Amino acid sequence: MKLHRTTRGVRLEHDGQFFALPDESWDRLINRDHLVDRLREVAARGAGVRALDADALAPLDGQEVWAAGVTYIRSRTARMEESRGSGAEAFYDAVYEAARPELFFKASPWRVRGPGQPVRIRRDARWSVPEPELALCVNASGAIVGWTIGNDMSSRDIEGENPLYLPQAKIYDGSCALGPALLVREAPLPHDTAIALTIRREGRVAFEAETTLSRMRRSQEELVEYLYRETSFPHGCVLLTGTGIVPPDGFTLRSGDEVAIQVAPIGTLVNRVE
Numbered sequence: 615m616k617l618h619r620t621t622r623g624v625r626l627e628h629d630g631q632f633f634a635l636p637d638e639s640w641d642r643l644i645n646r647d648h649l650v651d652r653l654r655e656v657a658a659r660g661a662g663v664r665a666l667d668a669d670a671l672a673p674l675d676g677q678e679v680w681a682a683g684v685t686y687i688r689s690r691t692a693r694m695e696e697s698r699g700s701g702a703e704a705f706y707d708a709v710y711e712a713a714r715p716e717l718f719f720k721a722s723p724w725r726v727r728g729p730g731q732p733v734r735i736r737r738d739a740r741w742s743v744p745e746p747e748l749a750l751c752v753n754a755s756g757a758i759v760g761w762t763i764g765n766d767m768s769s770r771d772i773e774g775e776n777p778l779y780l781p782q783a784k785i786y787d788g789s790c791a792l793g794p795a796l797l798v799r800e801a802p803l804p805h806d807t808a809i810a811l812t813i814r815r816e817g818r819v820a821f822e823a824e825t826t827l828s829r830m831r832r833s834q835e836e837l838v839e840y841l842y843r844e845t846s847f848p849h850g851c852v853l854l855t856g857t858g859i860v861p862p863d864g865f866t867l868r869s870g871d872e873v874a875i876q877v878a879p880i881g882t883l884v885n886r887v888e
Contacts (some may be wrong), residue, residue: 615650615653615766615797615799617643617673617795617796617798618673619670619671619674619675620667620668622634623635623636624640625668626709628654632664632666632667633656633661641675644850645755650715653798669776670730672726672751672791673728673795673796676848677751677847678723678851679764679790679852680717680719680851680854681719681720681856682716682837683709684715685715685790685831685856686692686829713830715837721785722789725788725789725793725887727788727792728792729793729883729885730884731791731885732886732887732888733765733887734767734887737771739772741770741866742767742769742770742867743768743861743867744766744811744813744867744875745762745767746809746859747824747856748763748803748807748877749761749788749792750855752851753850754848756838757842758802758833758834758835761803762792762796762852762880763793763875763876764790764791764854765790765883766789769791794882794883795881797880804827805827806826806827806828807827807877809826809877810822810875811859812873813867813872813874814872815870816870820865821861823843823859825839825859825861829858834855841853846877867887870887872888874884
């Protein structure tokens, strides 16, 4: 089952049908006990339609977005390469092996873009990339209630200059996209689930790559447990779980590029770069 947050309210997608949830706010819905049972009840009692009747929005409302770093070996390598000139590469090697994960604030809800909406690159950055990630929807109690796709837009030259510049490299208007929907299921996604990134420039593929969840060093539950240790989230939060795909060092995004991230059970998140 998938939940869509739209311009006309929340919609449930189940077995090719869409059902309206007119009395449910997004924040209340994702914090419901027995969410899967509630959605099955809606599908059983409602009259479904074949098409989504409104434009899709990012699948969050009052939730902050946080992110985990250096959870894949490719991410560790990329961070070490970009930081070599500053002497900070050892930090990324150390955090990959450490017991405590790297967790950082990524975006307030109003900075997040939904499917089809433009993402941005910083005007003062020279080296910008998308980071395709599996994103967890976590309720106020710290339980994972669903999965979506995240694009953690990053300025590699700013972060590489000094690790203390991480907030500037990661947090700015249009630096995060989520969507196209929230997958809700009882069982977690299998380890062989693929995450694919395709960047098109002027109609041609400029870069593409794929990884799987099996290449993550840390479990989803571990990341959530650390995030919730001393931090409360009254409406829940969205947690990006890190990237295993980083374009080569000579590649940087340009205005007009199209970024498509696919996780088959969830769908494809497509955003154009402003």
